[in-house]
Amino acid sequence: MRRIFVPIVIFLIASSVIFAAVGGVSADISQKNAKIFINNQTFSTKVNRVVVFRDRALVERTAKVSIPSGESKIVLKYLPQQIDKNSVRVAVSGGAKASLGGVEVFLDKFTPEAIQSLKDSIQAIDDRLNELKIEEEGIATQKDFLKSIASLGGAETKGQQLVISPQNLTATAKFLESQLQKLAKEKTRIAVEKRELQRKKKELQEHLNNISRGGASRGYRVEVPIRNSSAADFNVSVKYVVYGAGWQPQYDARYDEKSGRVELTYFGVVKQSTTEDWDNSEIVLSTAQPQLGTEPPELTKWLLRKYVLTYKKSRAIGGGELLGLAEDKIMPAAAPQNIEAEYSTSTAEISGETVIFNVSSRRTIPSDGQDHRVVIADLNFDAEKKFVAVPKLDQKVYITAKCKNTSDYLLLPGKVSVFQGNAYVGTQYFREPLGFEREFTFAMGSVQTIKISRKRTKEFLENTGIIGQNRREFFAYEIEIENNSMSDAVVEIYDQIPVSGDEDIRVEDVKFQPSPDRRDKNFDGEVVWKISIGKGQKKKIMMQFAVKYPKDVVVQGL
Template sequence: MKTLTSKITNVTVFKDRAEVTRQASVEGLAAGEYQMVFDKLPKNIDQNSIQVNGKGNATLTNVKFETVHYEETPDLDRKTLYEEQQNIQDELRLLDDELNRLRKEKEFVDGVGKKLITPATTETTLELDPQKWANMLAYFKTELATVDKAIFGVEKNKRSWENKLNRINHQLQQMGQGKRLSKNQVTVWVEATQETSLALELSYVVYNASWRPVYDLRVSTQDKRMHITYNAIVEQNTGENWNDTLLKLSTAQPQISGQQPSLSPWRINLFVPKPPPAPAPGAARGMSNMIEAPMAQMYTSELDTGALMDELEEEMVMAKPTSAVETGATSVFFSVSGKHTVKSDGTEHRVTIMIEDFSAHFRYSTVPKLSPYAYLKAKVRNETAYPFLAGSANVFLDNNFVSTTNMEAVAPTEEFWTFLGIDQGFKIEHKFLKKYEKQEGGIFSKKTQNIVYEYLIEIKNNKTTQEEIVVWDQLPISGNDEIKVHLLEPTYKEDSDKVKKNEYEYIEWFFKPGPGEALSIPFKFAVEYPRDKQVDGLV
């Protein structure tokens, strides 16, 4: 079995994973059967994604993925400490044995002495002359002193070794103990028909890798141009570094998001009181029947986000590309130029996909009911072969950073509007004037009551140039045949260049105020409903 030395050469990064390709070469193989191992592969590998290809005069007969468990091999320093620890423990065992012998020897000497000087009750008392007693006492004294001295020396030596052992144990604890580990391997069986060299390629999918598009939008209001730098942020924590590899980026169909506050349908209905015992305590009735709906861009070309492709078939080389683009049905691929290193530590790595200039048409948009600001936006036609994927963007207006926004998904050849942030050059006010019951006849009858709501929208262009601005507001939507909503101002019969109304009852005005020009936009509507009923959803 031969462990291969392999290198990561290509990585395709998706939104939540990456496909990694490794290559290994084997020279001078004689005819025969061989097992070759791609060792230490990432832990979070998708084993169902493994593919092996090769070149050479050999046949690939089998491929096997397995997880191998092993004991961590101590490094040299830790191995040395383990050996020293064992030697000290052996020395301490010898000292313990010596202490036990000396203590038994002392007990024996003590026992003999006590037996000699202690009178026995059933025996005749031992009689010795004084000189013999003196000699015997001197002997026991000398023996006990010798044994005590030996015990003291052994205990002192033992304490010294115990201190050394404590230091070794502390060092080992700081270094950590050997661990039970596991690693992934792919074993490849090949049969060489003759002497040959092999080039093997292993590809697999790993998780904890992703990329996202980011943009720098640099807008020149004087030149009416938008300079777009299309970047990608790549990050991964797969357990292996991607060193000096070719990168390809892929994504599924992106979601489209907006920037300015969006109106919601304003629905009203007949009030139906709750049955006894009691209504909800002190709760103010809200606009409970409002639902989310998209705001139609009536004065813009509607974006067909379509589906981007899934399989790569044809490489399209642009006139000024930083990367090559390949498109399919449900996803898009970018081949980033050059080689890149992306560490497995979650660090963001930025690569450039495209840099291009576009002509731009500017317009302002405002929803005074929700925000007192005018939002500058630019219309650009994507004249490149690069699909713009949904992502965040830094906006620079006349070389000054003004805001962050979001790019929507835009296919090649499509026009798109991009919000560039607020512009203090417009003053916007939304005023509620009055609410009253209309007593006149006409379309109203005595059986109904008619509540009129009057608003005034005031806009002033404080800029030195004429500008386009779109103003949004809304009518409430009736949810019952007994409730009727009548638009009183502005006068509306059908869509025109100045006023439009969509299916959600959103009103859209279009103006071109000159420098310093002020606009007053009256907005008035009436709600007609039976006098014996209450309406839910009005404010």
């Protein structure tokens, strides 16, 4: 008698030996960051604080260094190519008494060795990924083998027959369970390692791409002499302006029907592609225009020219071309992107026309050119809601929310994503700064609980005059509004009657029931009703008019 499951042990032992042979390779890879060199010592730096302006950023890098007594030179390497070299400032604090000399800034070029080092690191990752692939294939083979054994259960051979005993079945089941659990753990370990390697490879590849196309083929080196009375530890601060960064205000406005309030989340959307990450850094958002140069500005020629209108061509439906003034384009609203925001409100400072927002906790903003939202403030405003309908054009009732800025924050111009509850309504804009007590209105979209309809109830034509030289057309309309909400409402309903643009065309016999609350003087023909309607109620508005004109005239607009 022989046991079927004995070869399993041999197979698994052999496989584990193979895996151990290929699993020892690791890739410890890191990107170069700005570093300080003093004599033969190297010190890492970190981005401690960033003041983000609209089109650039003021970066402060810091490091703790040890400096011997006497004269030395602080050398900071690998600063981004996009820095303004005239903006570099260096300061030291702590330790012994020290004095700094003049700051010098040099443009360095990456060596071919640096490029090759990146390529070698990427290749090492690829090699390890291939090894992990072999491990995965081995695990799959083992699982298939175990499944084939499982199909035999705990069978033993006895002569030419397979005999299954409870003891063998139990032992086989326990063994298979144990081995499958080990394989599952191995598979999870491989998946985690592959994910981390792929992340590192992506970072290195992006860095290599920047170097290859020249975007980061150069970088700045800062040198400053220092003299101190005795060896000591110092805190070094290096500040510089870098381009390729900026921020803009953005808002989410949510109207809560139950509370009648608008919750306005005030964001700063930061984007940067400076080639260096701001990792766990203090972030400050500013509307100021930085002036870090040491020389006064120079006037340029004030040139006057004739203003000439420029035209643009746009293709109409059907293939024709339209001519129009080259005005700003109005684009349809798109649903807001799902950008992850880091929540922690900020403090605001206003100095003259400059607004500064200090984000309260540290943030990480990678150099990826993507939008990263930080929360400036969560604000709440009482809202005066109003229902508005224009049933001639759209048989829906819309709601607007009128608010007043009662906060301590200046609301800067920016895009507002509007929500009614959790439903996205559309995009609006603050076109100008909104200070304290300034009013603003959100269009919150249509409501489902108040229905409105408009239909024509009468239309006929008759000939008038002594010999029927004139025609008279009669029109009558009925507007019906129904309140299915749980509360009373006041709805402003806009409609219109035609206005004659010719002395031979007359609009007469105009009647309303009820009478409109307003007939707009600036827009002749527009009428407005303010209809108070209780919950569950229906109300109707009737309007009619007649148009009289010569029978040989075709009236445009009817």
